[in-house]
Amino acid sequence: MISESQREAIKFEDVTVIIGLEVHVQLDTQSKLFCGCSTDHGADPNTQTCPVCTGQPGSLPVINQRALELSIRTGLALNCQIARYTKWDRKNYFYPDLPKGYQISQFDQPICGPGQLSVTDAKESFPPRLVNIERAHLEEDAGKSVHDDAGRAKSKIDLNRTGTPLLEIVTKPDMRSAEEAKAFLNELKLILTYVGVSDCDMQHGNLRCDGNINLHIDIDGETIATPIVEIKNLNSFRNAERALSYEAVRQFDAWQEDGKTIGDAPKRTFGWSDAKQETVPQREKEEAADYRYFPDPDLIAVTISEQQIEDIQSTIGELPPQIRERLKADYSLKQYDADVIVSQGRGVVDYFLAVADGCGSGKVASNWVSQEVLRHLGETETEIDQYPVGAEKLTELLKVVVSGDLDQTRAKDVLAEMVESGASVAEASDKLGIVKVDSSEIDSLCQQLIDENEKVVNQIKEGNDKAVGRLIGAARKINPNANPGAVKDRILAMIAGE
């Protein structure tokens, strides 16, 4: 036993936080996992059920092909080994929203085996972390219970959700902070939406998350571990991060107090209280969970061929990690800027690529897409395919910006007009009275400024190039269409006697 004084000498900063996650993803199918009932949200209670999903005697489940395909797709996107032979088992427990008295799940032959996902933080607040995936298995969801909080009235059960396909993705305990766990969840969600297996809508419970957490503490050349806690139903990534950070500190304080380690206490289940902003212990079951899994005799196994895997692989396309690397290597973007674009989804990536290729500058395209375009999408809460200025039109505008014929400020006015009225670059420029200023006009404008501003000219001659800024302001007043960059260069050149 470690003494109290030894414990007190350890600081929280010295301990290692160990986190593993279990993520349930609702797969995007029309029908349920084992029957033809609809998976749509929002229907009247108990209007989307049948003898199969309510477990009536004599009914037989038959597996949904698309659910299998989406599971394989997810597995491939997470670098998982895909099973060539997979089967279903019964997980036995009693709860009112589980009509059969068991859940059809997968025990020892899951559809997806070990895989991995690398998590990088765009702001580099932690080093890249490789998170190993233990497995991903396909199972059916339970129904929904509506309880009377006072515990007096009967509980009401809606079985519409019963039998909806879920893929449960289980990670190894590879994350070392709540921040890493949140980053993992973000990256996972991004990948799942890229490959189109789920909309990951957390508000509808289409992505649900549980976290397992404990601490490893090095003391006298030995590593001791605190009892593991599972935090259930983390219903947003922000709450997941908060709950895990809170729980890490709570476990540290508890250990300092009582010195209990993993051998002294069983795994406990906690929930996150939004109201209290703390993790709270959930009612412990009388006996440890004993699900008595066995193969479901109503279902036969599924074999997956090399050809099927190849066919699915060929439709997956480029994934966020690869796209980020390509944007950095081929378009000279910084990690942060590449991440901004990639995290907006495939639509914004394609838009960016079209504009960058068209205007010839990745950097200019990145600036305009992440600032102007994304700001508009954010303000109007719309998607890129609803943005009034298509990639071709923005390309046309940015070509003029890249060539220097139009300055940033004026170009932003033009874009605003294009967004507003759907005009082309030419139409918008006309409307704003923007005309191209040719070089002889720039020359005479600069000559005029030099003649009228002897003082500034002298300052420049003495080596103070910055003074030219005052002349640019003046140039704008005389001709708002004159490109400030061109005016600046020309004035400096003329003063230098070129």
Next chain:
Amino acid sequence: MSNPVEPQQVQQVAKLARIAISEDSLAESAGQLNQILGYVQQLQAVELPADVKPFFGAIESVNAIRADENKPSTDREQILKNAPDSNGEFYQVPPVFK
């Protein structure tokens, strides 16, 4: 036989399966379970050729798969009739949290 089932374990399994077994019949049930397990043990003792792989069902066929298509669900009034208690919209069960 190694580790025969004790009456106390029968009680535990019955509880998990929500089966009521009276105190008096625990010993009898334990005896029956031990008979079944004894039979399984006999089977396990059989030497199998190395190329026989384990199987998980009574039939060897695989891949009974359906296309992802909607079929009409059962009428609510109809299906709720199977439940001991409902309010016409929801199934009703005794309060879960007391």
